[in-house]
Amino acid sequence: MIISFSSSSSSDNYQAYIVLMDKSMMPSPFSNHHNWYTSLLSSLSEEIPSMLHLYTYNHVMDGFSAVLTKSQLGRLENMSGHVATFEDTLGKLHTTRTPMFLGLNKDVGLWPASSFGEDMTIGIFDTGIWPESKSFHDEGMSEVPSRWRGACEAEGFCNKKLIGARSFSQGMKHRNENISTTYDYDSPRDYYGHGTHTSSTAAGSRVQFASYFGYANGTATGIASKARLAMYKVLFFNDSYDAAASDTLAGMDQAIEDGVDLMSLSLGFNETRFHKNPIAIGAFAAMEKGIFVSCSAGNSGPDPYTIYNGAPWITTVGAGTIDRDFAAYVTPGDTNYGTLTGKSVFPKKLLVEKVGVYYGYGNKSKETCDLNSLNPKDVKGKYIFCEFDDDIFIRLYELATSGAAGAIFSSNSGKFLSPGSFRFPLVVLEPKVGDLLKRYIINTKNASISVKYGETLLGVKPAPQVADFSSRGPSQQSPWILKPDLLAPGVDILAAWPPNRRSALIGDDFLYSDFRLLSGTSMSCPHVVGIAALLKSAHPDWSPAAIRSAMMTTADIRDNNKNVIVDMMTGEQGTPLDYGSGHVNPNKAMDPGLVYDIQPQDYINYLCALNYTRREIRIISRKSDINCGNATLDLNYPSFIVVLNNTNTARYTFERVLTNVGTSSCSYRAEVNTPTTGMNVVVKPSMIFFEGRHSTVKFEVIIEVDISGDKRKNNEYFGNYGHLSWLEVNGTHVVRSPIVSALAYDAKQP
DSSP, X not given: OEEOOOOOOSSSSOEEEEEEEOGGGOOTTOSSHHHHHHHHXXXXXXXXXXXXXXXXXXXXXXXEEEEEOHHHHHHHHTSTTEEEEEEOOEEEEOOOOHHHHTTOOSSSSHHHHTGGGTTOEEEEEESOBOTTSGGGOOTTOOOOOTTOOOOBSSTXXXXXXXXXXXXXXXXXXXXXXXXXXXXXXXXXXXXXXXXXXXXXHHHOOOEEEEEETTEEEEEEOOTTTXXXXXXXXXXXXXXXXXXXXXXXXXXXXXXXHHTOSEEEEOEEEOOOOGGGOHHHHHHHHHXXXXXXXXXXXXSOTTSSSOOSSOOTTSEEEXXXXXXEEEEEEEEESSGGGOOEEEEOOOSSOOEEEEEEEEEOOTTTXXXXXXXXXXXXXXXXXXXXXXXXXXXXXXXXXXXXXXXXXXXXXXXXXXXXXXXXXXXXXXXXXXXXXXXXXXHHHHTOTXXXXXXXXXEEEESOSSOOOBOTTSOOSSOSSOTTSOSOOEEEEOSSEEEEOOTTSOOEEETTEEEOOSEEEEOSHHHHHHHHHHHHHHHHHHOTTOOHHHHHHHHHHTOBOBOTTSSBOBBTTTOSXXXXXXXXXXXXXXXXXXXXXXXXXXXXXXXHHHHHHTXXXXXXXXXXXXXXXXXXXTOOSOOOOSOEEEEEESOSEEXXXXXXXXXXXXXXXXXXXXXXXXXXXXXXXXXXXXXXXXXXXXXXXXXXXXXXXXXXXXXXXXXXXXXOEEEEEEEETTSOOEEEEEEEEEXXXXXXXX
């Protein structure tokens, strides 16, 4: 989900604001800053302070949120201790084959090494949770750790798996007076289903015989099945499901207070500078506390510069496919044509035998079954056969209104259809397969077909592919850090679903299920936070940056066909601007050899180089003594990006520090793979030696880019790329980082 940090009000006179204060200016008579804030509000109005006050923030920032008039705001801004004010804004929302696809095994590797994430607590920020789902049972789990300080708002809501459940709606209530009782709950309970789905993906307990109406049948399990969950409901129904910035900050603030180990936010606000983005602000405070934050990259692909949640202290996750698909078998009446396999997720295990088939010629063109082209008298009780290259949704509408018994589409569009599109008996054949069926229909009088629905295919190749909807880099706000960081499973993911919320349709009839297939970077984000929980359990001393580095430098850039990951939309080879460092590989990440670590001050130095003012950096970091003496855009990140600013050539030197997280002394040699033309990379030194565990080594990467002769160049986007790999001498570790160039304008380089 994606959320916009924009403002509106249920009143012409009042508006919700987020107010940053300087706690050092608190007068001595006040025992705590909360009392100081409410006293300030009392001085502004005859209203009861609690009517104005929304939240006091203790961790994500020093300040509060409140509902004020313009006049009251003006008076507040002139009071001692006021630092800055922002209008409240809205954000929006961005499935069980995946553990096996990721290589997780209950007997060896990261799962047993991490005890399946036992005693890690993941804070999920979403639409709530359905606690009665089998995915949240606590059978076999130990007692809740004594360090946990969280709570449940509803009695009987929690157990040893779901150990926290809170809702934050004050900001949203100000905008809409009341939370909808028809389409939502004013509690941590999930009506929409999104939060239940993401929670079970990250850390759901094992559930046998899970499926989506027979598809994807098997044992459902979260990535970190022994980890604890805490739900912070910040999204509520408001025509769509939205989150107020004030509520999101309050949820993140409370999660830090409660003691979560990781955060997962499958949502985003409109991309603004980081000091105006609530997730970036809250995530910085979390990072300083050692809390890993995973966020969805957004669903605005395949265009470039569409990344959400691009702050470098956030792990930003794109979406990829997995090696599973859903199918139906089509058998022509003449068995000499064999049985044809096509895509279908029609939610009924249906067998259709020898039904008549009608070829929808349309207007004597290849594009058949156009709008209003079918005569109900011709197609009633039959399957229609349609072939086309353009809009599949026009044909879906024509199918729904024609009275046909079902349809066979010959089109490349099938891979882009969600399960919800299969409301009618429908199979989509790839054009090469569709041509076989077309030949049979044209050459056969009274042609017929038989169709068997409800098939799940495993080991599908190639996988992963970059999902068409997954947002691409570079980041608009921070193009000097390659985003997304990683790719993770995000297409047709099976996970828990509220049983009173429709899962599918057949015609106009609602169907219900405890599990549902969903796609989006909302689904890939909790995969990564689950893996991070496993890594943090196995390596409790690793920082959030070290955990991210371990996942990035060990990620896979090749699919199960051993080719470079391709773009689902075009079928062409992808670039790091599409998939970041590659597709996450949990078992490799457990033992990365080396990591690129980053300290909080490093991020501040980066913000200084981005020309953030001291006041703006203070909003993000909550520090009053901002030192910009070491400002640099060259952050110790596990990737390299060269931004071409209105030029065809560039030369930059990057400095990096690697930390040995192995167990002994070791040496590594550099290997660079780049295009044959347009990019030259030199690494100094090309051999590095580590004295032992936790020892560090500095090196330089000098990158020269010249795209003046490249025919792919255009005015918006460029993605020439390569990789730097550090290969362990007499060892097995490979520490790989992507190198990429991109066009950007009015951009400053290190």
